[in-house]
Amino acid sequence: MTPLISPKSVALVGASPKQASVGYVIFENLANRFRGKAYFVNPKYDVVEAWGKQFKFYKSISEIPDAIDVVIIAVPAQVVPQVLEEAGKKGAKAAIIISSGFAEVGNKELEDELRALGKMYGIRLLGPNCLGVYNAFDGFDTVFLPAERAGRPPAGPLALISQSGAVAASIMDWAARRGIGLSIMVNYGNKADVGDVELLRYFEKDDRIKVITIYIEGFKYPGEAKRFLDAAREVAKKKPIIAYKAGRGAAAQRAVKSHTAALAGSYEMYRGLFRQAGIIEAANLRDMFDMAKALATQPLPRGNRVLVLTDSGGMGIQAVDALEALGLEVPEIPESIRRDLRRELLPFSALGNPVDVTGSATDQHYKVVLEALLPTAFFDMALVVTLMQVPGLTQNLAEYIIDAKRFRKPIAVVNFGGSEVVQSFTKTLEDAEIPTYSTPDRAAKALWALYEYAKIRGVVRP
Structure with missing residues (x-):
C-alpha cells in the first residue's frame, strides 16, 4: 500500500497543459508540490512550458527510463485497460484510476477487466471513478479540483477514507479553511480493489495518524462487511475510528447504488456493525470532525x-x-x-x-x-x-x-x-x-x- 499512498515516483497518464482539465490540475499538483519524482505521459506533446519551467512529456509509460511506484490514469474509460497493461509490463506497483465510466454507469465488464489486469500484474488498484490520494506529508496530490476551489489542509493527526470524491473534496476544503490537520485523504470510488479494509490496515501502522475518519455509503461485494468488521475491530484497539454512514433511508439507498455502484444495505446493519467493531458513529460530517479533533488531542x-x-x-x-x-x-x-x-x-x-x-x-x-x-x-x-x-x-x-x-x-x-x-x-x-x-x-x-x-x-x- 505504501507505493499507492506515499510513492517515491509517479507517472501521470493523461497529463495536459490545457487549463481547467483533469489532466492539467493533477499535472500542476505533481509539478509544484510532489517531493518525489514525477513523469508526465501524453503522446500529443514533447515539451510543455509551465510555471516558468520546462517539462518533458513521454509518449507512453514504456518510454520512462526509471522504475515507477504508481501510475495515475486520467484518460477515457475505454483506453484505461491498455494503459493499465502497459503499467503492469513496466513493473508499476499501484495504479490510481481517476477515469469514470465503469460500474457506476452499468459498465461492469470493463471494471472487471481492470480487476483482472491488476491481479495478473500484481498492481494494487485505487478507483476507478475516484479523486485518489491527497498526502500532505509528501505533497502527493491526485485531486483534480483546483486548490483555489478545493483547499488542501495542512499536515496533522487525522486521516480520511471516503467513498465519495465530492464529499472528500468538500471536507478537505472545509478542513483547510479551519487549519484542521487532515494529513491524508483517500477516495476509492468504485472500489475495484483497494477499499476501506486495506486503508484501515495502512493507517493503523502510520504513527503520524492519530484518528481515522470514514465516510461510507455501502459495501460492494459479498463478505466485505465481515472483512471490514474484522479489520476495524483490530484497528480500533490502537486508534479511534469515526464513521459517518450516508444512505440511511430507502430513497438515499437508491442514490448510493447509482453513485458508486455500492450496495447500501440496511442502516441498522451498519449501526450494529459499527458497535461490534468499536467504531464511533457520527450523525453528520461536522459531528465526525468535532469528535476527531477531541480524540486526536485529549x-x-x-x-x-x-x-x-x-x-x-x-x-x-x-x-x-x-x-x-x-x-x-x-x-x-x-x-x-x-x-x-x-x-x-x-x-x-x-x-x-x-x-x-x-x-x-x-x-x-x-x-x-x-x-x-x-x-x-x-x-x-x-x-x-x-x-x-x-x-x-x-x-x-x-x-x-x-x-x-x-x-x-x-x-x-x-x-x-x-x-x-x-x-x-x-x-x-x-x-x-x-x-x-x-x-x-x-x-x-x-x-x-x-x-x-x-x-x-x-x-x-x-
Missing part, C-alpha cells in the same frame, strides 16, 4: 463525570442538557469544596455544577475553579464555556486553560462569537491542542466520544 477519561464551568448561566444549562442527553453525568460539587470556592469567587456565583462565575468573571475566577476541581476524583472531564464578550476576561484565560492540561483530564471549550478577540482566543487554544467549539452541544458530543473510546479501550474506571 487524554481518555477514567469515567463519565463532567465539570461544567461557565460565565453564562444560559450556556451552562444548555451544556448540562446536552451532556445528560448523551448519558454523561454532571454531579454536584461537594459542600466542602464549595466552602473553599466561596472565599475565592464572587458572592453571587453559582457553585452547584454548572459552576457559573457570571458575567462579572475574571480570568482568575476560572483558574481558581479549574485548579480546585479538575485534580479531584469527583470529575473526569471539563466542559468550559468562555464567552469572551465579558469585559473581565482577557487572553490570559487561554493560558490558564492550557495550563490545566497538566491534570491529564479531557477539556473541551465553548467559545461563541465572531469578534477578533474571540477568534484570537480560539486560535490560541487550538494551537495548544485544546478543542474549541461554538456551541455546548458540540463540545458535549466531543466529550462523549472520548468517553465512548475510553470504554472501547477498557480504560474507564469501574
